[in-house]
Amino acid sequence: MRALESPHGIAARVLRACARPGAFSNRRLSDELERHHGLEGGARGLVTTLVYGVLRHQARLDAHVDACADRPAKLAALPREILRIGTYEMIELGRSPGNAIAHAIAAARALDERGAIAGLVHGVLGAVAVSWQARDAALEQGAPLDVLARRDSIPRWLAGRWIKQLGPERALARGRALRDELPIDVRVDRTRIALDAARGRLAAECPGATIDMVAGDSAALRVRGGGDLFHGAMHDEGLISVQGLAAQQPARWLAPRAGESVLDACAGLGVKTLQLAELMDRRGRIVAVDREAAKIALQERLVARGRLAVRDLELVRVVGDLTSPACAVELGAWAPFDAVLLDVPCTGLGNLARHPEIRWQRRFEDIGTAAANQGVLLARALELVRPGGRLVYAVCSAEPEEGPVRIAEVVARGGISLTREQTWTPEGDGTEGFYAALLLRA
């Protein structure tokens, strides 16, 4: 095996690709793993651990690397990724320095057979090995902004916002909550399998996984160490859907009833479309709209695994931009709706625990851009609700401009009442950052 095809070399390449604007770590990762389909399960798991771990701790790892390199500003991208990976293995995975350095050197040799990069890697990681504990302890101290930026790898602009919004203690608690991976949450289709039975089957499918019930929630399970649940038999059969605990709430708040006419206004791949159908006992009409044709096309799989091709359910899938006149005409065939779910596109800043790369890609200005778009989508979606009907607004972000501020704006215009709203946070709820609001149209 060439060293750049080792888990460490592959992880370094994925990390480099993730640094490009708009790259999603999960897609880059699955592309690379696909290219290396011969890699055995343990090695694939290691690539995933290294990629997410380095993205999650990037600024902290750089603090160690930069302190130990002679000319840190001159480090090229791939050698830096190799150094981050080696440092991560020592300080987070508890690997011995000898082991971590040997893997890093092997990956470095594949970049440069003459050995100059390997020599650099050896020198820097050797210095990290003897100094990281004292430096890590120092990174825990100091002004909240520095602790968040350096120990918790939260970009300064975002750390500063949180301190201002939440106060230093809560902002630090959020940073701490984001240090570790979140469990994978699943929603169980209780119309087809009881929660206990689902837990038992999942345990058999994922030996070694820890599967917890969720207090007060009769349809969710939290899974740790279960590997790739998207490709398991239970997922293929539609008995479970991978969905964060907070993200499971909007469809429940909407409480669609059998026989109603419901719009899933930003349906994407349809995780919530299926949930709406489950809640409606697969009876009634669901119109699922998304502006991305590829996503609507992929819902074909959802129809099969979710058993959605049934007599009493009319599922209409529409490719369209909700804000366009053409889409208004098309939706006119079914509007107005009893209930509308609006799961808006967003900055994704609530998803830092599961998509750690988002923190390095977003800029302050992105919040305003997303918020303006969300306001337009909300106004448009409200027009599609029948008088007396309901709308749930959902967003995978705990930034106020993307949630409560948007809702306050439409409520102030009149004709709409807010009956329920909630913000979920990593530090308060142990979930993704998320916001939902239930609105009623007069």
Ligand SMILES: C[S@@+](CC[C@H](N)C(=O)[O-])C[C@H]1O[C@@H](n2cnc3c(N)ncnc32)[C@H](O)[C@@H]1O
């Ligand atoms: C948060 S995602 C939806 C996730 C989906 N509801 C689920 O649970 O799987 C937001 C979706 O809105 C879609 N979108 C963005 N702008 C849109 C627009 N103007 N009209 C329709 N869909 C739009 C995006 O393509 C994306 O799939």
